[in-house]
Amino acid sequence: MGNTVKPVPEGMGGLTPHLVIKGAADAIDFYIRAFGATEICRMACPQSGGVMHAELKIGNATLMLADENAELRCA
Numbered sequence: 001m002g003n004t005v006k007p008v009p010e011g012m013g014g015l016t017p018h019l020v021i022k023g024a025a026d027a028i029d030f031y032i033r034a035f036g037a038t039e040i041c042r043m044a045c046p047q048s049g050g051v052m053h054a055e056l057k058i059g060n061a062t063l064m065l066a067d068e069n070a071e072l073r074c075a
Contacts (some may be wrong), residue, residue: 018064024051031056
């Protein structure tokens with residue numbers, strides 16, 4: 001087999017949760033304070049200014065999260 005796809009992307013754990021919640025920015029602040037999370041990236045939704053996508057590292061685990069947005073059918 002020549003070309004194989006890695007089932008787990010480089011730098012990710014075996015399971016990477018992605019939360020879609022109200023108040024993602026507040027949740028990010030909480031995870032930083034409570035668990036010492038490191039914010040890797042955050043992208044704002046052009047329409048609402050809310051969190052469209054964010055990635056945090058807690059230890060060696062990655063957590064992804066976003067604000068719910070019914071208009072964009074993201075949640």
